Each structure stands twice: as structure tokens, then as C-alpha cells.
Amino acid sequence: xxxxxxxxxxxxxxxxxxxxxLTVVLLLAFVIAGLxxxxxxxxxxxxxxxxxxxxxxxxxxxxELIKRGMEIDRFYYSRDELHKAVQEDKNSLGIIAxxxxxxxxxxxIRQGTETQEIINVLxxxxxxxxxxxxxxxxxxxxxxxxxxxRSEPIPFNKNLIPVVLVFEVVMLGFLIIAVMIFxxxxxxxxxxxxxxxxxxxxxxxxxxxxxxxxxLVYGGIIVLLTRGFGIDYLSLTILIVLTSTLITLxxxxxxxxxxxxxxxxxxxxxxxxxxGIPAISYMYPSFAPPFMTWIPSYPVVFGVREIxxxxxxxxxxxxxxxxxxxENAVLFAASSWAVRRKLLKEGR
Amino acid sequence: xxxxxxxxxxxxGKGQYAVSDVTxxxxxxxxxxxxxxxxxxxxxxxxxxxxxxxxxxxxxxxxSQSIKDMKSEFFNRIGVSFEHPNLYSKLxxxxxxxxxxxxxxxxxxxxxxxxxMVGLEDAANKRASEYSKGMKQRxxxxxxxxxxxxxxxxxxxxxGLDPSxxxxxxxxxxxxxxxxxxxxxxxxxxxxxxxLCDRVAFINEGRIAAIDxxxxxKLQYGQKSVKVEYKEGDSITGExxxxxxxxxxxxxxxxxASRKILTIHSQEATLEQIFIKLTGRGLV
Numbered sequence: 001x002x003x004x005x006x007x008x009x010x011x012x013x014x015x016x017x018x019x020x021x022l023t024v025v026l027l028l029a030f031v032i033a034g035l036x037x038x039x040x041x042x043x044x045x046x047x048x049x050x051x052x053x054x055x056x057x058x059x060x061x062x063x064e065l066i067k068r069g070m071e072i073d074r075f076y077y078s079r080d081e082l083h084k085a086v087q088e089d090k091n092s093l094g095i096i097a098x099x100x101x102x103x104x105x106x107x108x109i110r111q112g113t114e115t116q117e118i119i120n121v122l123x124x125x126x127x128x129x130x131x132x133x134x135x136x137x138x139x140x141x142x143x144x145x146x147x148x149x150r151s152e153p154i155p156f157n158k159n160l161i162p163v164v165l166v167f168e169v170v171m172l173g174f175l176i177i178a179v180m181i182f183x184x185x186x187x188x189x190x191x192x193x194x195x196x197x198x199x200x201x202x203x204x205x206x207x208x209x210x211x212x213x214x215x216l217v218y219g220g221i222i223v224l225l226t227r228g229f230g231i232d233y234l235s236l237t238i239l240i241v242l243t244s245t246l247i248t249l250x251x252x253x254x255x256x257x258x259x260x261x262x263x264x265x266x267x268x269x270x271x272x273x274x275x276g277i278p279a280i281s282y283m284y285p286s287f288a289p290p291f292m293t294w295i296p297s298y299p300v301v302f303g304v305r306e307i308x309x310x311x312x313x314x315x316x317x318x319x320x321x322x323x324x325x326x327e328n329a330v331l332f333a334a335s336s337w338a339v340r341r342k343l344l345k346e347g348r
Numbered sequence: 349x350x351x352x353x354x355x356x357x358x359x360x361g362k363g364q365y366a367v368s369d370v371t372x373x374x375x376x377x378x379x380x381x382x383x384x385x386x387x388x389x390x391x392x393x394x395x396x397x398x399x400x401x402x403x404x405x406x407x408x409x410x411x412s413q414s415i416k417d418m419k420s421e422f423f424n425r426i427g428v429s430f431e432h433p434n435l436y437s438k439l440x441x442x443x444x445x446x447x448x449x450x451x452x453x454x455x456x457x458x459x460x461x462x463x464x465m466v467g468l469e470d471a472a473n474k475r476a477s478e479y480s481k482g483m484k485q486r487x488x489x490x491x492x493x494x495x496x497x498x499x500x501x502x503x504x505x506x507x508g509l510d511p512s513x514x515x516x517x518x519x520x521x522x523x524x525x526x527x528x529x530x531x532x533x534x535x536x537x538x539x540x541x542x543x544l545c546d547r548v549a550f551i552n553e554g555r556i557a558a559i560d561x562x563x564x565x566k567l568q569y570g571q572k573s574v575k576v577e578y579k580e581g582d583s584i585t586g587e588x589x590x591x592x593x594x595x596x597x598x599x600x601x602x603x604x605a606s607r608k609i610l611t612i613h614s615q616e617a618t619l620e621q622i623f624i625k626l627t628g629r630g631l632v
Contacts, residue, residue, distance in 0.1 A: 008450075015436065018475075195423055
């Protein structure tokens with residue numbers, strides 16, 4: 001069986017290379033690593049840009065904010081100028097400060113599309129600023145405690161690495177296995193395999209091994225170029241391997257039931273969208289309905305983040321590996337049955 | 349010995365049998381031809397015999413062992429050549445054979461030698477996608493004998509080949525028979541069946557219409573005839589006379605005496621004519 005596996009693996013590697021799958025994966029990995037390192041900023045402001053007109057005596061707000069690093073071009077010198085600027089920049093808010101330090105009043109000019117949360121945050125920020133300038137203590141008197149030693153905030157561009165790593169591995173694995181299966185069906189080469197001593201296990205293992213290798217090449221390049229050597233590569237490799245095999249088995253299981261890639265297309269889109277939904281939770285962690293946590297890619301993307309940007313959280317990897325192993329076992333049983341009954345047999 | 353007994357197969361599950369009550373035996377070292385038009389049930393029978401299709405009803409026995417009980421080792425003993433070339437188009441001819449050889453647990457032939465046997469040595473390093481249909485057909489044939497099979501299933505092995513290459517393939521089939529290989533030859537080409545087969549079975553609409561050696565079938569069902577071409581005015585006319593028929597014999601004699609004869613050929617019935625006689629339809 002080992003000899004046959006090696007033989008099939010060699011053949012699948014040749015097919016993957018000659019189908020330009022490896023080229024696509026390498027290109028994608030370098031482009032994404034380049035985007036993360038050089039194009040996507042480290043900090044992205046997702047709230048509207050505040051523009052000011054400081055009409056207070058001695059312009060106390062303007063002086064203080066410029067001292068704190070705010071760009072000078074965000075200040076205007078009349079109401080009309082500010083109105084015009086807010087009108088022109090749809091992602092901005094206008095703030096007019098009037099009165100003196102003791103009795104400052106603020107007027108906010110809104111676009112009308114801002115959420116109440118944004119207004120509340122702005123309100124709290126201005127109130128806090130007033131207290132600081134007046135040298136008053138925080139009236140609310142709240143404190144903050146951390147579960148673990150505080151970790152460095154993750155830059156916005158680097159925070160995308162787990163997303164592009166997990167979801168691209170999922171997408172590539174799923175599509176490549178499907179293309180390989182449909183190519184074998186279309187060429188009829190699968191019929192020749194059916195009348196050889198080759199079995200189901202080595203057939204599945206070979207495909208899974210090749211796609212996992214592609215996943216590791218892709219993941220390795222991205223992580224190496226964006227995070228360097230200082231991370232736990234062993235844990236990362238385990239997660240990529242288990243995720244790749246899982247998605248390969250899923251793609252295999254599904255593709256054997258379709259005659260060609262056109263019929264498979266809509267089912268594939270549905271699966272890929274479902275697998276990608278946890279990216280929403282990743283970007284907005286407070287949104288994590290229970291159904292989403294059941295999607296296999298959900299714990300993986302957070303697991304990868306923990307490996308890449310360790311917060312000191314302990315014991316997260318072992319349960320995740322067990323879950324992935326269990327999912328792999330279930331899908332392996334299902335795909336073996338499907339390959340034996342549907343792919344390696346004909347008709348009725 | 350291969351024994352197929354009362355074989356039935358229903359693709360629809362509604363009692364519409366593609367193959368009905370098919371029974372025949374094949375002796376070791378025999379070339380057995382399975383003749384019939386498209387859709388007659390030839391491939392269904394072959395697919396059941398090779399394990400590609402599940403056995404529904406009846407029996408397929410290899411030396412008394414059912415195809416149902418065969419393990420994967422069975423495939424070390426057989427070779428299958430498909431009518432429609434099914435190769436890895438991204439691999440070269442050599443790589444296709446090398447890969448396939450690697451699937452077997454028995455000693456296999458050298459791919460280079462096989463490519464030479466079927467005249468593809470110069471195209472060994474070309475991708476299969478660049479092969480012509482005939483070249484693909486030869487490669488598929490070469491692949492079927494890579495494991496030195498005891499039983500060879502050939503589906504239209506000379507289809508799309510030029511006469512010279514077809515002759516090479518036929519020679520290889522004959523040489524395989526000489527080494528004791530049993531050949532199950534599925535075809536609608538009466539000439540290759542007549543030339544190669546020890547016995548042939550006619551299959552039509554899923555049922556066997558006749559089984560015997562080509563010679564016996566001709567003797568049993570054929571009529572000896574003579575084809576005469578003669579000049580009539582400015583045109584050339586041809587007529588066939590069955591000399592066992594008294595009326596035809598008289599007409600033939602009159603023609604010889606009264607006309608200017610251009611050609612006379614004696615002819616025996618072809619397998620196709622016998623097939624038509626037995627089934628009411630042609631082989632194509």
C-alpha cells in the first residue's frame with residue numbers, strides 16, 4: 001500500500017504542478033504577504049474622521065489637540081468652512097467648540113448615517129477631554145483588570161494573517177480537490193484506476209497529502225514573510241495539516257456526487273460561504289452566535305491567531321486538535337464510503 | 349475458465365434489463381469475441397466481468413470463484429483496454445504507463461518496451477493531451493498489458509487505427525494468446541472478430557443470439573454465393589447468385605453464356621451478414 005501511495009502521490013504532484021495549481025498558490029502567497037507588509041496599514045480608523053472649528057476663547061481645544069498629535073488640516077476657522085468640509089467628506093463629523101474652558105459647549109455636525117455607538121463614544125471622549133483639561137478626576141471611577149499579562153495590540157494588517165491563512169487554505173483545498181476529481185472523471189482516468197489493485201485509502205491519502213502540502217507551502221510563505229521565525233511553527237503546521245485534510249475530505253465527499261464542475265459550483269459556493277462566515281466573528285468578536293462557533297473554521301482561525309500573536313492563553317491547542325481529529329475521522333469515514341460507492345463503482 | 353451464467357443487469361431499477369439471461373464460458377487461452385451493435389449490452393457485460401459494475405443477478409465465475417468474492421488482487425491478473433481513451437492528459441505517455449505500473453503488486457513490463465511495441469517510442473515524452481486519437485488508443489492498449497495479465501479485456505482495440513497499426517495490435521493480441529492469456533474482445537468490427545477470435549458471441553438487445561467459432565457460424569448460417577460483374581450497354585452491372593438455389597444456378601449459367609463477363613468472385617457470408625440474418629439488424 002505504501003508503494004502505491006508513493007506512486008499516486010508522485011502522480012498527483014505532477015498533475016498539481018502541470019495544472020499550475022502550485023504556481024497560483026505561490027503567487028497568491030507572495031501577493032498576500034506583500035499586501036500585508038507594504039500596502040495594508042497597521043492602523044485603520046473605522047470611525048468617522050473628526051473635523052474641528054474651535055471657537056473658544058484662546059482656541060484652547062485646537063492647541064491641546066495639536067499638541068497631542070492631531071493633524072493641523074483637520075481644523076477650520078469658521079462655521080461655513082467646517083460645514084463645507086463635512087459636506088465634501090462623507091466619512092467625517094464636524095465638531096464646533098464654543099465658550100471658555102469652564103463652560104465649553106460642543107455642537108456636532110453629523111452626516112446622518114452614524115450609529116448611536118459612534119456618537120456615544122465621541123460624547124464620552126469629549127467629556128473626558130474636558131475633564132482632563134480642567135484637571136478633574138474621572139467622576140465614574142472605574143478600573144480595568146486583565147486576565148493575563150497584557151499583550152501588545154495586534155496591528156490591523158497583521159491581524160488579517162489568520163483570516164487569509166485559514167480561509168485561503170480552506171478555499172484552495174476545497175476547489176483544488178474538486179478540480180482534480182472532475183478532471184479524473186472527465187478524462188476517464190478514474191475508470192482505469194477502478195480496474196487496478198489501487199484502493200480507496202491510498203487514493204484519498206494521496207490527494208489529501210498533496211493538498212496539505214500546498215496548504216503548508218502557502219501558509220509557510222505568508223507566515224514567514226509576515227511574522228518571521230519567532231512563532232511556534234510546529235503548532236501552526238499541525239493546525240494547517242488538520243484543516244487542509246478536513247477541507248480536502250469535505251471537497252472529495254461532495255465532488256463525487258456531481259458529474260461535472262458546473263453542477264458542483266453552487267454547492268461549492270454554499271460551502272465556501274459557510275466556511276468563511278467565522279471571518280465576521282474574527283473581525284467583530286462580539287458577534288459570535290452559537291451556530292457560528294460550530295463551523296470548523298471558527299476555532300481554527302482563533303487558534304491560528306493565538307499561535308501567531310500569543311496572549312499567553314494556555315491549553316487552547318490540545319482541545320482544538322482533538323476536535324479537528326474527530327471531524328477528520330468523521331469526514332474520512334464518509335468520504336471513504338462515498339469514494340468506494342460512487343467514484344470507484346459505476347451506475348447501478 | 350471464465351463462466352458467465354444467467355447474467356441480468358438493470359440500470360433503471362424498474363425491471364428494464366440492459367442485459368438478459370446472458371450465459372457463456374471462455375476457456376483459458378481462448379480469444380472470445382463479443383459482437384454487437386452500440387447499445388447491445390457488450391460494455392455492460394464487460395463492466396460486470398471486470399467488477400466495474402456491481403453484479404445484480406446471475407453469476408460471473410473465474411475458475412469457480414465469483415467476481416463478488418474477488419479482492420483487489422484480482423486486478424493484478426486482468427488488463428482492461430477501454431474503447432474511449434482514458435489517460436492522464438497532463439502526463440506524458442511514459443509517465444502514464446509508469447504511474448499505472450506502480451499500482452500493481454506483480455512484476456510489470458518496462459514502459460519503454462511497451463511504447464516501442466505499439467509504435468509510440470518517439471512520443472514517449474509528449475503529454476497525452478498532445479496525442480492523436482489513434483495514439484491514445486495505442487497507449488491505452490499498452491497500459492492494459494503492462495501487468496502481463498492472465499485475462500485481457502479489450503474494448504474496440506483497433507478503433508481509429510490505420511491498417512498498419514491495427515495489424516501490429518492484432519499481432520500483439522495473438523502473441524498474448526500464445527502465452528496463455530485469455531482475451532475477451534468486445535467489438536462491432538466483424539473483420540477483427542473473424543480474424544482473431546476462436547469463438548464469437550452475437551449479442552443484441554441484451555441477449556445472446558448465437559455463440560460459436562466464426563467458421564461454424566458461416567457454415568451453419570451462411571450461403572455460398574457468386575458475384576458477377578458484366579457489361580450491359582455502356583454500364584457495368586453486378587449480380588449475386590446463390591448456387592445452391594436452382595433458379596440462381598440457371599440464371600448464372602445463362603448470364604455466363606449470353607453476356608460479356610468482366611469479373612467473377614466467389615464469396616461466403618460475412619459475420620455481419622449472419623448477424624443481420626439472426627437479429628434483423630446490422631452491427632453498426
